[in-house]
Amino acid sequence: MLLNPEKSLFIRGxxxxxxxxxxxxxGALPVLTAPDGAVPRCEGWSIVPKLTLCVVDGPGEAGLVVPALAAPVIDSADGSSEPGNMADWCADAEHARGAIVLSLDQFPEVxxxxxxxxxxxxxxxxxxSMS
Known part of the structure; x- marks a missing residue:
């Protein structure tokens, strides 16, 4: 399923x-509880971070495609919310060998x-990452 890029936010780090x-x-993703900040691995899921499209693939038919080039990217490496670059986000994901995916009902104000x-x-x- 294609996700509207306005419903995604790529955060560098x-x-x-x-x-x-x-x-x-x-609803298909597991409830996340990481009060100590240690985010657990999401078993059965993977991500393919590419400059133009980002694929989140889950078990069975679960998954989505985000038009990454059209989605907002912010640089949180220094705690700022400056506009970022998708190529840099992809490089971060390649270096980390994956990414944290968090799904919410709606974006928080802060x-x-x-x-x-x-x-x-x-x-x-x-x-x-599967790339």
């Missing part, structure tokens, strides 16, 4: 994050990682 809002795979990782509202985890 040592382990990059793909934040999804109202995604069709939300990215509070402690709240996102500890509230049980997010679904997902670390997805190994």
């Amino acid at each position: 040592a382990i990059p994050v793909l934040l999804l809002a109202d995604a069709p795979v939300h 990215l509070d990682w402690d709240r996102l990782l500890g509230s049980g509202a997010a679904r997902g985890g670390f997805l190994p």
